[in-house]
């Protein structure tokens with residue numbers, strides 16, 4: 001049955017942001033969007049930072065389209081197209097087995113998305129964005145796909161998105177298959193394993209970055225000798241140590257690895273030619289502030305990390321809320337957030353918000 005003229009099919013979903021503690025930076029295969037190294041992240045609560053995406057289709061829909069926060073986006077890029085193609089192929093398969101299903105795979109898709117936090121500012125909008133896009137379409141198509149299947153598809157939209165299909169602590173295994181079929185995320189531990197984890201976000205700038213993650217990492221791969229050291233000798237050991245720190249709920253180790261990996265990633269950006277500066281003087285002040293908080297506590301109670309942007313994410317445990325979030329608020333006042341999210345603590349993601 002082809003859809004009737006008036007029928008509009010739709011599905012919506014939320015997806016969370018994830019902030020890596022062992023960073024993905026570098027593509028092994030640009031077409032497949034596979035990485036030069038595995039990575040590990042904490043997914044943040046969707047109550048605070050989230051993308052909401054609706055996917056619609058009908059026989060009347062004239063062309064594929066995507067609007068983000070009300071603005072039309074260019075969807076001609078190979079990565080968005082790969083997500084559409086893979087999801088349509090899975091829907092086709094269902095339709096070929098059951099002739100009573102409406103022929104959604106032949107209809108054009110209209111995607112409407114909203115981020116409730118700054119886009120392209122180093123707060124993982126591409127992660128939440130592509131995780132939401134893929135899951136919204138999968139819901140629309142009523143695909144029986146697992147989070148791991150959707151993760152492999154979302155990876156092709158934006159690498160970091162593959163980790164946002166999971167809550168809690170997740171890792172992206174770089175994979176070894178030439179076709180990228182084993183390059184996807186898996187759950188290292190659910191949020192309930194270590195529910196005391198908190199993140200404070202210090203917004204140094206909500207402006208769009210001048211070098212996108214995609215462009216930045218390709219320049220680093222092409223020009224940085226330090227990066228070769230990172231992927232060969234630094235990250236593999238850190239991945240193992242970080243998985244262990246999460247399993248053992250060992251905050252001291254988690255924090256040391258997190259800060260060192262952020263520093264190493266930004267050193268590689270600096271070693272890129274011409275150099276890329278994602279951090280600014282406010283970012284440097286945030287690092288000094290975390291150092292001072294840890295020194296005053298006489299142990300490691302907080303860990304900073306910076307994605308490809310100037311904004312700090314500071315991880316700490318709930319028991320140290322006053323020491324960490326309190327100190328951040330006291331020093332930075334209302335400069336720590338955007339709109340209503342000023343320096344507040346954000347939980348590691350627990351129960352996903354329902355599809356709506």
Ligand code: ADP
Pocket residue numbers: 051068113114115118119120121122123124125126127128129130132133158211212213214307308309
């Ligand atoms: P960020 O640090 O925010 O992840 P990136 O440079 O990795 O920045 O990616 C930003 C790009 O991700 C945006 O310019 C846009 O193309 C895409 N993106 C962000 N949010 C969404 C969304 N909700 N839906 C689809 N694409 C999105």
Ligand code: DP6
Pocket residue numbers: 019020022023024025033039124126127157158159160161213214215306307308
């Ligand atoms: C620094 O996933 O945004 O945030 O795959 O090109 O879309 P593309 O890149 P993206 O890169 C994220 C880089 C990072 C580290 C991380 O999230 O692991």
Ligand code: CO
Pocket residue numbers: 124125126127158160213
């Ligand atoms: Co991104």
